[in-house]
Amino acid sequence: MAFDLIIKNGSIIDGSGRKSFLGDIGIVRDKITAIGKLSLENTKHHIDANGLTVSPGFIDTHTHSEGDLLINPKHEYGIQQGITTELIGIDGMSIAPLSHKNYLIYRKWLSGLLGQPPKDIDTSSIKAFLSNYHKKVAVNTAYLIPLGAIRLELVGFNDVPLNKDQINKAKKIISNGFADGAIGFSTGSAYYPGIWSTTSEILELCSTVQNENSIYMVEPRSSLLERAFGNNGITEALHIARKTNVSIHFAHHRTTEETAGNSSKIMTEIDKAKEEGVDISLDIYPYPSGSTIPISFLPSGVQNGGPDSILKKLKNKQEKQKIIEYLDNTYSSNTRPLSEVSFSYVPNNPHLEGESLMNLANKSKKSFGEILTDILLKEELEVGYVMLPPNNPKTCHLISEDSIKLLSRDDYMVCSDITAAGSMSHPRSFGAFPRFLGRLRREFNSISLESMIHKMTGFPAERFQLSKRGKIQEGFFADIVIFNPDSIIDTATYDSPRQFPIGIDHVIVNGTIALKNGQSTGSISGYAIT
Numbered sequence: 072m073a074f075d076l077i078i079k080n081g082s083i084i085d086g087s088g089r090k091s092f093l094g095d096i097g098i099v100r101d102k103i104t105a106i107g108k109l110s111l112e113n114t115k116h117h118i119d120a121n122g123l124t125v126s127p128g129f130i131d132t133h134t135h136s137e138g139d140l141l142i143n144p145k146h147e148y149g150i151q152q153g154i155t156t157e158l159i160g161i162d163g164m165s166i167a168p169l170s171h172k173n174y175l176i177y178r179k180w181l182s183g184l185l186g187q188p189p190k191d192i193d194t195s196s197i198k199a200f201l202s203n204y205h206k207k208v209a210v211n212t213a214y215l216i217p218l219g220a221i222r223l224e225l226v227g228f229n230d231v232p233l234n235k236d237q238i239n240k241a242k243k244i245i246s247n248g249f250a251d252g253a254i255g256f257s258t259g260s261a262y263y264p265g266i267w268s269t270t271s272e273i274l275e276l277c278s279t280v281q282n283e284n285s286i287y288m289v290e291p292r293s294s295l296l297e298r299a300f301g302n303n304g305i306t307e308a309l310h311i312a313r314k315t316n317v318s319i320h321f322a323h324h325r326t327t328e329e330t331a332g333n334s335s336k337i338m339t340e341i342d343k344a345k346e347e348g349v350d351i352s353l354d355i356y357p358y359p360s361g362s363t364i365p366i367s368f369l370p371s372g373v374q375n376g377g378p379d380s381i382l383k384k385l386k387n388k389q390e391k392q393k394i395i396e397y398l399d400n401t402y403s404s405n406t407r408p409l410s411e412v413s414f415s416y417v418p419n420n421p422h423l424e425g426e427s428l429m430n431l432a433n434k435s436k437k438s439f440g441e442i443l444t445d446i447l448l449k450e451e452l453e454v455g456y457v458m459l460p461p462n463n464p465k466t467c468h469l470i471s472e473d474s475i476k477l478l479s480r481d482d483y484m485v486c487s488d489i490t491a492a493g494s495m496s497h498p499r500s501f502g503a504f505p506r507f508l509g510r511l512r513r514e515f516n517s518i519s520l521e522s523m524i525h526k527m528t529g530f531p532a533e534r535f536q537l538s539k540r541g542k543i544q545e546g547f548f549a550d551i552v553i554f555n556p557d558s559i560i561d562t563a564t565y566d567s568p569r570q571f572p573i574g575i576d577h578v579i580v581n582g583t584i585a586l587k588n589g590q591s592t593g594s595i596s597g598y599a600i601t
């Protein structure tokens with residue numbers, strides 16, 4: 072047998088959860104073709120993995136990298152973490168399938184999250200959209216159909232209910248999306264225009280998702296709760312799963328400052344549904360706070376009409392004053408989330424990146440609402456933020472401990488929630504996987520290396536039906552990470568977020584070396600998985 076590449080003498084963790092074993096892995100083109108004792112005489116290249124762990128490449132079930140992958144296809148911060156596959160189209164907000172006109176509209180609304188991907192890409196179908204990634208970016212991508220794009224196509228960026236005919240068209244868009252290779256359907260917490268849907272609309276669409284034997288990924292609703300069954304995002308999602316039988320996946324479900332140290336509390340309602348037979352999985356990133364776009368703070372009425380209409384309202388003195396009053400009344404100077412906003416991405420005023428809204432308000436004697444509306448206007452809505460972590464170190468420690476407790480459940484997997492725009496982006500974009508795998512695994516010592524790898528590889532591949540991915544197995548794609556389990560660790564922090572982890576030596580994507588001795592090779596061998 073001849074090989075293109077042999078990985079020699081590694082401690083192989085195959086991604087299934089079973090115990091590691093010593094061996095060699097033979098690769099021909101993009102596949103693993105042999106595992107065992109292999110002779111170096113029969114290979115063009117080899118990697119000596121003596122003393123290192125060899126595992127499947129990590130599968131990141133929640134990223135927002137679809138914009139940046141088109142801008143920076145070498146995607147170094149993903150590769151450096153050992154990520155070889157990323158799920159995109161998350162939280163009900165992404166850019167396909169959309170007409171060109173609607174692409175430009177949603178691109179503008181999402182610019183704080185996605186940056187400025189090229190204006191001229193084809194987003195008209197999921198198939199066309201995925202062709203922008205296939206063999207053109209460093210990692211494999213798999214796409215979920217976002218509710219926001221469906222609504223934008225059918226009724227524009229407007230707060231109107233879908234009528235019966237439009238619901239049928241929406242179902243058709245979803246079926247076509249699955250035929251084009253989508254792997255799920257997604258909705259998001261506070262993201263327009265998808266959030267304008269009621270429970271009954273989402274329920275109708277999820278019945279199609281269930282018919283297609285696919286999965287509904289939900290970041291539970293946090294806005295317009297009056298439109299949700301039970302006026303609660305989790306209750307709404309579980310109601311939809313109970314009624315339609317759809318398999319459901321909860322996005323980054325973790326404890327917060329309020330629930331720190333009480334991880335069982337945040338699982339009560341979900342566990343009850345599981346006992347009734349609802350098919351549920353979840354994911355988590357190992358940080359005590361999140362990151363997203365401040366445009367979603369603006370009220371529903373201001374969102375109506377889309378980004379150009381939002382800018383028009385911000386430019387109108389009286390309208391702007393009303394928005395400021397809404398923001399200041401809804402989020403007074405000491406209530407979350409505005410009091411914990413720290414700007415991560417302010418491309419025209421990068422000196423504001425890393426500044427907290429609280430600090431800017433104290434310095435300028437302006438209110439949160441005034442500052443936020445000024446910045447949104449100056450940046451034409453292209454702004455991102457990170458939520459500051461809790462002040463109290465004990466709280467942060469408890470949330471880390473909770474994340475390990477939750478991850479040790481058999482229904483949890485790992486995600487990063489990559490939101491990488493800006494010089495002060497969230498550290499998760501650079502460190503989520505090695506943080507779990509190194510820092511937290513060693514500190515809490517309650518999950519075996521094999522089990523944690525399973526939650527980053529074999530488990531998500533099975534759950535999202537990523538064929539021939541997530542395992543070291545003959546016939547599977549050669550997506551592989553080689554790392555030192557004793558030294559692997561994240562180095563990205565909230566105040567210095569754009570730091571690569573250490574301890575990961577090699578990363579292989581579809582048989583091509585993307586990271587060699589810790590250095591990115593710049594390869595772009597990722598496939599669009601369909």
Ligand SMILES: [Zn+2]
Binds near residue numbers: 133162
């Ligand atoms: Zn997200």
